[in-house]
Amino acid sequence: MFTGIVEELGEVTAVETLDDACRFRLRGPVVTDGAKHGDSIAVNGVCLTVVEHEGDEFTADVMAETLHRSSLGALTVGSRVNLERPTAVGARLGGHIVQGHVDGTGEIVARTPSEHWEIVEISLPAHLSRYVVEKGSITVDGISLTVVEAGTDRFTVSLIPTTLALTTLGRKQPGDPVNLEVDVVAKYVERLLAAGRADQAGQAGQGAAR
Template sequence: MFTGIVEELGEVVAVEDRGEAARLRLRGPRVTADAGHGDSIAVNGVCLTVVETSNGVFTADVMAETLHRSGLGALKAGSPVNLERPMALGGRLDGHLVQGHVDGRGTITARNDKDSGTEITVALPDGLGRYVVEKGSITVDGISLTVVEAGEAHFTVSLIPTTLALTTLGTKQPGDPVNLEVDVLAKYVERLMGAAPTGRETPDGRETLSRGEREGAR
């Protein structure tokens, strides 16, 4: 579990094409300081498993599903990346609950730079708009941000100078893709609010019946 608070702006050292998969080598001295084989590190919001570390560089494998759903497939040597280690149990939750499971790729459609910061507009892929609400949380390239405006197919966020200086969003421009993860709580609420399937057991072990089945059983 992550928080969306980027710890380090790292760099891609090398990308090894493995057919439908890929192996990445990434430089991140801070996040690798206590990392070892099997640990997790979020790369642009994608939870990856560390294969090995050496001199501030770690290696991670990326499967076909991850390459398809996220923007990691577009990375190349020299690309900057947002890096974050998992939250320690009992640590401060400075952002929001982030799984590192990207829901889809959005596209920056507008960027408005101001003296106080920058506002960007991101187009949403189909199906994600219902999970985005004004003043709610969303993860953009691994960064926990607050939604300013939520439309049917887009949202806007405001970026303070610190975020611009310490993350990849400082150089992102209209047309650039970004990884998106919506608030997982919204997805669970939607699932739980759905109608209970008929002929199944509820969590307390009682069998559920549809209205028609209940009437027929009278």
């Protein structure tokens, strides 16, 4: 589990295309400190497994399904990426519960700079819009952010200077893709409510049959 608090801005140092996957080598001195084979590291919000670790670099394999559902397929040598290690048990939950399981991708629509922050508008896939609410949480490229305004096909977030300086969102421009993960609590609530309604309908049907 992650919290969406990016630890460092890493860099892609090599990309190897395989038959049905891709192997990335990434540099990140902070997240590789103490890393070992099998550890998890979130890369732009996608939970990846460390295959090899040497110095301040690690490699991770990304299967075709992940490349299809996320923006990782657009990474090239030199691309900057947000990196975060899993949350340690007992640590502070600085952002919100983030699984590293991307629900879909959006695009930067517009950027509106201000004196002390910047408003960024991001497109929202139709199947995710019901999970996004004003003042709710959403993960964008692995960053835990608060939704300012939520529409049917887009939403906005307000970025402070620290976020602009230390994450990929300070560099991305209109048209650039971003990974989106909605609040998992909202998805569980939706499923539980649907199951409850189905049970009630079933019980009502049995009562009518009697």
